[in-house]
Amino acid sequence: MFEVRFHGRGGQGAVMAAQALASAAFQEGNYAVAFPYFGAERRGAPVMAFTRVDKDKIFSKTLIYEPDYIVVLDDKLTGLVDVADGLKDDGMAIINSNAKPEDIELGKSVKCATVDATTVALETLGQPITNSAILGAFAKATGLVSIDSIVAGIMDIFGSRIGEKLAAKNANAAKVAYERTSVGTCKGTMTYEKGGKWLPDYKELPLGLATRPMKTPEGLVGPGSFVDNKTGSWKTFAPVHDPDKCIMCRMCWFYCPDGAIKEVGEGDAKTLEFHLEYCKGCGICANECPKDAIKMER
Amino acid sequence: MDRHQGGETIGITIKTLPEEELFTSGHTACGGCGAPIVVRAAMKILGPNTVTYFPACCLLVFGGTYPHNAFKVPYLHVLFENSAICAAGIKQALNKQGKEDVNVVAFAGDGGTGDIGFQALSGAAERNEDILYICYDNEAYMNTGIQRSGSTPFGAWTTTTPAGTKIGGKELFKKDIPKIMMAHNVPYVATASVGHPADMLRKIEKAKNMKGFRYLQIFAPCPTGWRMDTAKTVEVAKKAVNSGMWTLFEMVDGVITLSVKPKMEPVDDYLKMQGRFRHLTDEQIKIIQGWAYKKNEMDLKFVEAFSEDKKE
Structure with missing residues (x-):
């Protein structure tokens, strides 16, 4: 038996990747x-x-707490979540990253394979959706399922959801990623702190759970406490602002759904500050800028 | 009889909108979501002396998961079907405490407004409760994973109106909730769009400064559910107005005025931007175009029938 845990982000298709892998294994x-x-x-x-x-x-039927393999669809997750939590010592990590396996930090020195699945996905699909490409890397790195079965699994699961044509493109992404996968051993120097959750005593809980803004050892709680939640790691593309072209019309400031653009300075020295730690990279600012002063770059 | 008082505006624009964020960064909406654009702007205008109320909707989830929260003002959630009534209750309780200057605002999605929350909304409107109700219209139940709502337009793909060989998306037309609210004879009903910010800000400010039941429906695209590029949220909202798929008007005490005269551009451009309309046949596009023309004609007739001159 082997158990695989996929770490991804909503919209990257971790669920479909898990299903396609199951389908591939089933077909073998x-x-x-x-x-x-x-x-x-x-x-x-x-x-x-x-x-x-x-x-x-x-x-x-339980969740997988001690996986044999972990598959990470976004390498920025490795800084946020302890993805290697419970990973067996002889296990393996398959990571979407443009770095070499030796440069990956997981808090545990294990066998590690990397592939730049985002680039593969952008080349083959035109979208940064990496679930099919990473499966190609899984086949290459582990050898547990053949790439042909992976292709069949993708055609099965993706085909029924998004149609044959797109499924074939995804299967191609897996094949391309299969060729580009490199295998090595990752670093294990860092230790992850188990992030605690605010668990108040029943006497501390306010009436009706009407929490006031408070600082707790586990971070801010109450109104306005989402400022602690840095959503900037969600993005693939980041805005680059050219202050020379900017006319300070404040359109981007107004339209930013995340409030990541702030106005700083007074009078003529006013300028915009981009808080990339919150920016989700949607690109509305670049699309709406009347002077093309904002470009989206990877 | 005039049911409203106030409604004076000082004309807040994008340039004069305050910098302070009452709806903070770090909320968990999908990238390119239209709803936080509405909420951020609305909270800047409403100011800190506000109580907000939410039914179950995307905004409830991305705006706060206990104990974390993006709002710097009181933020309440009870149930899906009673947002207008709970907001009215909060307002009345505040009045009893002598805090009569507090703005009470209910934010809700189109499902929580026009389908599930409708009886509560209708009741509160009929009693002319002193609240502001803002519906952000993203044309489906997006929070639970894109199911069709009464507000979903004809032909749109959702998970419950799939596009296949036998049926091509939703086979029924969008429910015109603003017109239903107009029939309640409330002081203020208006529609707005994130694509027309000046108009949107003016309407929110006007509604804030009025007394009585005020209803605002704001068009807020959802890139995830509409299957489109996240950068095009605002562009697609603009196209919706220009093609007549969404009309901007307001009704103050029974007098209706058009805010933006639709250019009635062909709907093709608007539909092509969105993956949820990808499967449409030429025949279906004709039906949608026909619907847009008919809606526009009816709106113009409404505006004429309820114009200032006709008011006694």
Whole structure:
């Protein structure tokens, strides 16, 4: 039996990747299950999905806490979430990154494979959706399923959801990624702190849960406390602002759904500050700028 | 009889909008979401002396998951079907406490307004409760994963109106909630769009300074549910108005005025930008175009019938 945990972001297709891997393993004569785990997340927020494969019938229905393999669809997640949590010592991490395996930091020194799936996806699909490409890397790095089965799995799962044509493009992405995967060992120097959750005593809980703005050891809570939540890691493209072209019409400032653009300075010295730690890279500012003073770059 | 008082505006524009954020960064909306554009602007105008109320909707989830929250003002959530009534109750309780200057605003999606929350909304409107109700219209139940609502337009793909060989998206037309609210004879009903910010800001400010039940429906595209590029949110909202798929008007005490005269451009451009309309046949596009013309004709007749001159 082997168990795989996928770490992705809402919209990257971790769930479909888990299903396609299960389908691929099933077509090689195994039993396989795939299931997602998410809460109230939006597109861009960290999510997990799981695949469990065995030669015999699978009776275990739990989430996977000690995976044999982890698949990370976005390498920025490695800085936010302890993706290697519970990963077996002889396990392996497959990561979407343009870095070499030796430069990846997971807080645990394990076998590691990397592929620049975002570039592959942009080349083959035109969109930064990396779920199909990373499966190609999984086949190459682990050898547990053949690339042909992966292609068949993608055609099965993606074909029924998004149509044959797009499924074929995704299968091609997997093949391209298969060729570009490099395998090595990652670093394990950093230690992840287990992020705690604010768990107040019942006497501390306010009436009707009407929480006031408070600083707790686990971070801010109450009104306005979302400023702690840095959503900037969600983006693929970031805005680059050219102050010379800018006429300070404030259109981008007004339209930014995330309030990531701030006005600073007084009078003629007024300028815009881009707070990329909140920017989700939607590109509305660049699209609406009347002077083309904002460009979206990777 | 004039039911409203106030409504004076000082003319807040993008240039004069305050810098202070009452709806902070760090909320978890999808990139390119139209709703936070509405809420950010609305909160800047409404100011800190505001109580906000939400039914179940995207905004509820991305605006705050306990104990975290993006609003710097009181933020309440009870149930899906009773947003208008709870907001009215909050307002009345505040009045009893002598805090009569507090703005009470209910934000809701189109499903929580026109489908599930409608009886509460209708009741509160009929009693002319002193609240501001802002509906951000993204034309489906996006929070639960894109199911069709009464507000979903004809032909649109959703997970419950799939596009296949037998049916091509939703087979029914968009419910005209603003007109239903006009029939309640409330002091203020207006539609706005994120594509026309000056108009939107003026209407929010006007509604804020009025007394009585005020209803605003703001067109806020959802790139995730509409299957389109996140950067095009505002552009697509502009095209909706220009093609007559969404009309901007306001009604003050029974007098209706058009805010922006639709250019009645062909709907093709608007439809082509969105993946949810990708499957449309030429015949379906003709139906949508016909609907847009008919809607525009009816709107113009409404404006004429309820103009200032006709008022006694």
